[in-house]
Amino acid sequence: MTPTLRIAAMTPDHADQVLAIYQLGMDEGHATFETRAPTWAQFDAAKLPAHRHVALDPAGQVLGWVAASAVSDRCAYAGVVEHSVYVHPDARGRGAGSALLGALIASTEAAGIWTVQSGIFPENTASLALHARAGFRVIGTRERIGRHHGVWRDVILIERRSPHIS
Secondary structure (H helix, E strand, O other): OOOOOEEEEOOHHHHHHHHHHHHHHHHHOOOOOOOOOOOHHHHHHHOOHHHEEEEEOOOOOEEEEEEEEEOOOOHHHOOEEEEEEEEOHHHOOOOHHHHHHHHHHHHHHHOOOOEEEEEEOOOOHHHHHHHHHOOOEEEEEEEEEEEEOOEEEEEEEEEEEOOOOO
8 A cells, every 4th residue: 555545434525436446447347247337225235234345545546445245144144245346447567456345354254254255357357456455266157148348258256264353
């Protein structure tokens, strides 16, 4: 993390910037099957409050965000979440993604969560490398799992199992 970057809990005050960064990631075409950012109410309802963080510059501008959602309401999966991490294109390469994943890992482990998972398009090599540096491993590839702008896309499944929670 650079000295010009700090991690904070995501609040509704960050909503416009978070959703704008989300849309920028969608517009690049390798972040998600979604094509339009949700409303803040939809986003807020879908993400676990204790596992939402933003990277801020000294002026308080959001450089990126990370958030997690429960994968299931079944008790067997209580310790498993799926996450998303997005960094503003102009802020990439400054440590925001690593710092955000570090904050997510800390918050999930503190809550007893043993697995953090996600799916990444194979073309998103920067995200795959970021996650590998944070201790995520590739589980496998879901081939042609969905269409994105009319094109079948694969998704690489990744996970990080906590070494501290058994």
